[in-house]
Amino acid sequence: MSQGRIIYGSRIEQARKLTGLTQRELAEKVGVNQSAIAFYEKEKTTPSEDIVKGIAEATGFLPAFFERIPIDGFSKGSLSYRAYKSVTAKEEDKAYLNAKLLYEHLGIMAKSFVLPKLQLPIIRERPETSAEITRAALGVSPDVPINNLTYLLEKNGIIILPLPVFLRKIDAFSTWIYLQDDKRPLIAESFGKSGDRIRFSIAHEVGHLVMHNPPKSSIKSMEKEANDFASAFLMPKSIMRNEFTQPVNLFSIAELKLKWRVSMQALIFRAKTLRIITDRQATYLFSQMSARGWRIKEPNNLNIPVEKPQLFRKLIEGLYDSPEKYASDMGMSDTRGAGVALLV
Amino acid sequence: MSAENDQNISEQLKREIFEDFSPITPIIYIALETAQSIIPDCLDLIIEKCKIENEFTNKICAYLRPTLIRSIVQLILKSNNVETLAITEEKISSMNDDWGRLILSNNGLAGNYAQRNYRILKAFKTNAIANKLPPPGQSIKKQKYYCNFHLRQSRMKLFTEDIEQIPKHNAIYLWDESSSGSIFLYLACPKWGKGNKVSAYFIEPVEHPITLLERLISPEEITEELGLEKLQIDLDNIINPETENIQDGEISNESGQDNLWEQN
Numbered sequence: 001m002s003q004g005r006i007i008y009g010s011r012i013e014q015a016r017k018l019t020g021l022t023q024r025e026l027a028e029k030v031g032v033n034q035s036a037i038a039f040y041e042k043e044k045t046t047p048s049e050d051i052v053k054g055i056a057e058a059t060g061f062l063p064a065f066f067e068r069i070p071i072d073g074f075s076k077g078s079l080s081y082r083a084y085k086s087v088t089a090k091e092e093d094k095a096y097l098n099a100k101l102l103y104e105h106l107g108i109m110a111k112s113f114v115l116p117k118l119q120l121p122i123i124r125e126r127p128e129t130s131a132e133i134t135r136a137a138l139g140v141s142p143d144v145p146i147n148n149l150t151y152l153l154e155k156n157g158i159i160i161l162p163l164p165v166f167l168r169k170i171d172a173f174s175t176w177i178y179l180q181d182d183k184r185p186l187i188a189e190s191f192g193k194s195g196d197r198i199r200f201s202i203a204h205e206v207g208h209l210v211m212h213n214p215p216k217s218s219i220k221s222m223e224k225e226a227n228d229f230a231s232a233f234l235m236p237k238s239i240m241r242n243e244f245t246q247p248v249n250l251f252s253i254a255e256l257k258l259k260w261r262v263s264m265q266a267l268i269f270r271a272k273t274l275r276i277i278t279d280r281q282a283t284y285l286f287s288q289m290s291a292r293g294w295r296i297k298e299p300n301n302l303n304i305p306v307e308k309p310q311l312f313r314k315l316i317e318g319l320y321d322s323p324e325k326y327a328s329d330m331g332m333s334d335t336r337g338a339g340v341a342l343l344v
Numbered sequence: 345m346s347a348e349n350d351q352n353i354s355e356q357l358k359r360e361i362f363e364d365f366s367p368i369t370p371i372i373y374i375a376l377e378t379a380q381s382i383i384p385d386c387l388d389l390i391i392e393k394c395k396i397e398n399e400f401t402n403k404i405c406a407y408l409r410p411t412l413i414r415s416i417v418q419l420i421l422k423s424n425n426v427e428t429l430a431i432t433e434e435k436i437s438s439m440n441d442d443w444g445r446l447i448l449s450n451n452g453l454a455g456n457y458a459q460r461n462y463r464i465l466k467a468f469k470t471n472a473i474a475n476k477l478p479p480p481g482q483s484i485k486k487q488k489y490y491c492n493f494h495l496r497q498s499r500m501k502l503f504t505e506d507i508e509q510i511p512k513h514n515a516i517y518l519w520d521e522s523s524s525g526s527i528f529l530y531l532a533c534p535k536w537g538k539g540n541k542v543s544a545y546f547i548e549p550v551e552h553p554i555t556l557l558e559r560l561i562s563p564e565e566i567t568e569e570l571g572l573e574k575l576q577i578d579l580d581n582i583i584n585p586e587t588e589n590i591q592d593g594e595i596s597n598e599s600g601q602d603n604l605w606e607q608n
Contacts, residue, residue: 113573113574114572114574114575115572116570151568151570154570155570247378247381247382247420248381249374249378249381250552251370251374278385280385281381281382281385284525285381287526288381288524288525288526290524291526292552299554299555301554301556302557310569310570311572314570314572
């Protein structure tokens with residue numbers, strides 16, 4: 001290794017946390033004590049070449065990774081709104097670190113491409129109105145279903161990054177990043193779930209990006225607004241009043257699910273919000289779904305296909321002959337890191 | 345007739361009846377579910393409009409509910425071109441409390457489809473279908489409807505060209521509700537019944553119509569290719585600008601572009 005090399009402590013910490021290791025566990029693998037790892041991470045001492053190799057082996061990164069200047073400017077965004085949900089700080093941290101790593105890769109690769117022009121409004125309106133304006137800005141008519149939400153957003157310059165499947169407890173989070181000198185919205189999404197749930201999570205994050213930039217009011221009210229936005233964005237009020245034909249029943253809701261590609265539960269909520277059905281009818285429909293176990297898992301024959309983001313994959317394909325080459329360029333010893341395995 | 349034969353006949357009948365009724369079964373299921381979902385609001389409206397006092401509310405509702413369900417189901421079926429008749433003429437002689445409450449719903453609806461008679465009946469006691477049809481009681485018409493066992497023998501004795509002359513077995517749609525009000529539907533073929541005794545060739549649960557909906561979306565359908573324009577930029581310069589271009593202790597970037605991360 002060359003003289004004057006710098007091993008960045010935050011890189012060691014990043015690699016360790018991405019691998020899910022504690023300082024003690026990493027220390028055992030490398031053959032040092034826990035305090036040594038703590039010292040490396042705080043840059044109080046510099047690890048020897050052999051130890052760096054050991055850390056690299058234990059974490060799945062290449063030694064060169066630890067010499068890369070760490071990046072800043074990747075805020076937690078809406079991930080910090082989820083504090084009240086049943087997600088542990090460790091899970092939240094892992095989701096953040098995975099997304100941050102992909103953001104770093106994105107920043108490197110995107111320099112070689114002209115990215116789609118950003119078309120996303122910033123609005124200080126109520127969710128229903130914000131959703132209408134956003135649909136119009138994205139070029140979607142108010143009376144048609146959005147068949148491929150992920151594609152629509154990517155085409156309009158919104159970055160969608162896939163989080164690893166094991167982070168399924170974190171549905172999604174969004175933040176604003178700098179890319180090619182521009183401020184751009186980014187949504188990190190965990191894809192180990194049903195297609196309709198993923199679509200709703202993404203639409204929820206679009207709501208945050210559109211309405212909560214900068215954040216306003218309480219987390220609880222922002223979350224509610226984002227949910228209302230997602231409902232209105234995926235199921236516009238003007239057309240839904242015609243779509244729900246009376247009397248509303250589970251069968252008609254199932255048919256609407258296939259058309260609008262949202263869950264049956266989201267449709268029942270929407271019908272209730274728009275006063276198409278009474279609260280009691282909604283309760284009854286939900287209890288019918290519960291009785292058949294459909295509130296946990298809606299019938300298989302109604303599965304909505306998962307929409308896969310394309311931008312990140314296309315950047316890799318456009319620049320590299322193989323996933324392995326991409327991984328090594330990014331300082332990883334294989335393609336298992338972050339959500340990359342999902343793409344390559 | 346051996347038990348094995350009996351089993352074969354039941355299985356064959358089940359296939360025939362399920363197939364004959366396949367176009368109307370989902371409609372009946374949905375009609376029952378829909379009626380069940382709107383009944384509470386209907387009853388509230390009636391109580392409010394008629395200014396019924398609280399103390400009578402439960403009694404009135406218990407009496408009206410089965411009739412309302414039957415009427416609403418009949419209306420929904422009619423709007424789907426399935427004609428039925430409300431069964432009103434068959435009185436049940438035993439008028440204890442249970443029967444008194446259930447008389448209207450248990451008289452149900454009657455229809456004919458694919459040259460086969462069917463009735464839509466509420467299960468005798470909530471959550472207690474347990475492979476049992478509601479008994480016909482003393483009603484002669486009901487007993488006749490339940491008496492199906494001779495038909496099979498008649499049909500078996502005849503040649504194929506004459507078989508259409510023999511009436512088909514009568515069928516029964518039996519519905520029940522869970523404690524939360526969810527509807528469960530069964531299709532049955534009665535064999536015989538008198539008084540409180542009854543037997544059936546089969547009583548088989550009907551799958552919820554939702555599970556029969558065909559998947560309309562294929563994964564290919566949502567694949568639209570994202571177009572990206574590639575620039576002629578040396579990636580190595582972007583990945584390792586600081587190691588590639590160190591000159592006289594200064595970091596420069598040959599591509600001339602700002603370091604991406606300095607933006608942040």
